Amino acid sequence: MDTSPTPVFSALAQPNAASQHGPRPLPLFLNILWRETQDDPELRRRAFQGLRKYQEASRPSPPPAPPTFASSGGARLLRYGADNGRAPVVFVPSLINPPQVLDLSPSRSLLRHMGAAGHDAYLVDWGVPAEHDAALGLDGHVSERLVPLLQSLARAPILVGYCLGGNLAIGAAASMETRAVATIATPWNFDGFPAADRDQIATLWQGAKPMCERLGYIPMEVLQSGFWAMDPARTIRKYAAFTEMHAGSEEERAFLAVEDWANGGPPLTFGAGRDLFEEFYAANASGLGRWHIGGKRIDPADLTCPTVSIRSAQDRIVPAAAAPEMAEEVTLALGHVGMIVGGNARQRLWDPLSQWLCTHGG
Structure with a gap:
């Protein structure tokens, strides 16, 4: 009996293969x-209304894609800035969900803000894992994807890692x-x-592991x-609240963009998922x-380079107690996604981060 991984990466992993809101x-x-x-x-009625509104709402065209500066395997380095003689600043997103949360829309794009502020900014796009990538673990994502991308740059970079991307940035x-490292909402100390x-994650992995091992990847x-x-309560309440948002409003556009991002993205390689669940969460x-x-x-x-750990006291996904200990530490009062794309993100995170990057050569 053939027990090799089923060749379904290309069928299921293409981010734009089928529009399912x-x-x-x-x-x-x-x-x-x-x-x-x-x-x-009443909450049930409003939640169903919000769900239908979300599924049927029209979406604006995404921002124009930036040019590809380098590639390694399926990963690419996208450029948002221009050479200014200073250290390039590379933003490393999580492997979970697409990197577009850092370039969500014209008005909510951390990367375009950094480019406009004069930084030579780049974004790592991890791409879609290939069938032969099944065993690629978190260490392999650093050594075989991220480091080769960074070595294509003319100068030592500053790394800014978001969520699990912070772990990979530290590894690189x-x-x-490396000129400097900043992590944002990064899960490092899982005892935090x-x-x-952690018990819930362990139960989830126990049930999903056999199927994921057979496939060779972890579906989104x-x-x-x-x-x-x-x-779960917040998951439902936000759809109920979406019912009241005015059509065409900035609030509605932001909700659609964030939810489309959260509901999208390619799978995780089995090796990376196993590392995440067994080595990080469990051990x-x-x-x-x-x-x-x-x-x-x-x-x-x-x-030995300058470092800063940015965490949030209101982060439900990565508690502040789980963030890495760095030379500098900053604690915000914004959510895991809100600190990147929320209405206060520019004032609370984008501008202070830009100043920190300038201070350290970026």
Whole structure:
């Protein structure tokens, strides 16, 4: 009997293969909606209205794509700035969900803001994993994808990692010359997560692992179901609130853009998913100094370049207690996604980060 991974990457992973205005997975969302509103028929009615409005709403055209500066495997380095003689600034997004959260729309784009501020800014696009990438772990994403992209630059870069991208940025900085490192909402010390959340993630992985191992990847729907499980009530309430947003308003456009981003994206390689669930969430390898790349232990305390850890006291996805300890620490009062694209993001994060980058040569 053939037990090799099923060759379905190309069929399921193409980000624009089919337009499904989720939420994904829709059956699970409907199950959560029904359960969370069983004692509140009015909330149920409004949530269903918000769901239908979301699915049927027209979407504006996305911003024009920036040019590709370099590529490595399926990953690309997209350029948003221009050579100014200073250190290039490379933004490293999470492997989970598309990188577009950092370039969400013309008015909510951290990358375009940085380019306009004069930084030679770049964004890593991890792309769609190929069938032969199934075993590519988090260490491989650093050594075989990120580091080769960074080595294409003429100068040592400043790295800015968002969420899991911060882990990969720290790994890259430990592997090559780097001017400075900033992490945003990065999960490093997994003992800082509530025990209930880690137990929930462990249960999710236990149920999904056999199927994911057979496929060779972790479908986005598996990851999304884990996020929903952390706060199912909020998941439903936000769709109920969407019902009241005025058609064509900035508020409505922002909701659509964020939800489309959260419901989209290619799968995670099985190797990276296994590392995330078993080595990071379960064993806290990064927080305990047991994560290695190429035989080298990765510890942010060992970095000799300037570093800053930006976390949030209101982050439900990555608690402030889970963030890495760096030379500088900043705590915000914004959500995990809100600190990147929210109405206060420019004032609270974008501009202060731009100033920090200038201070350290970017």
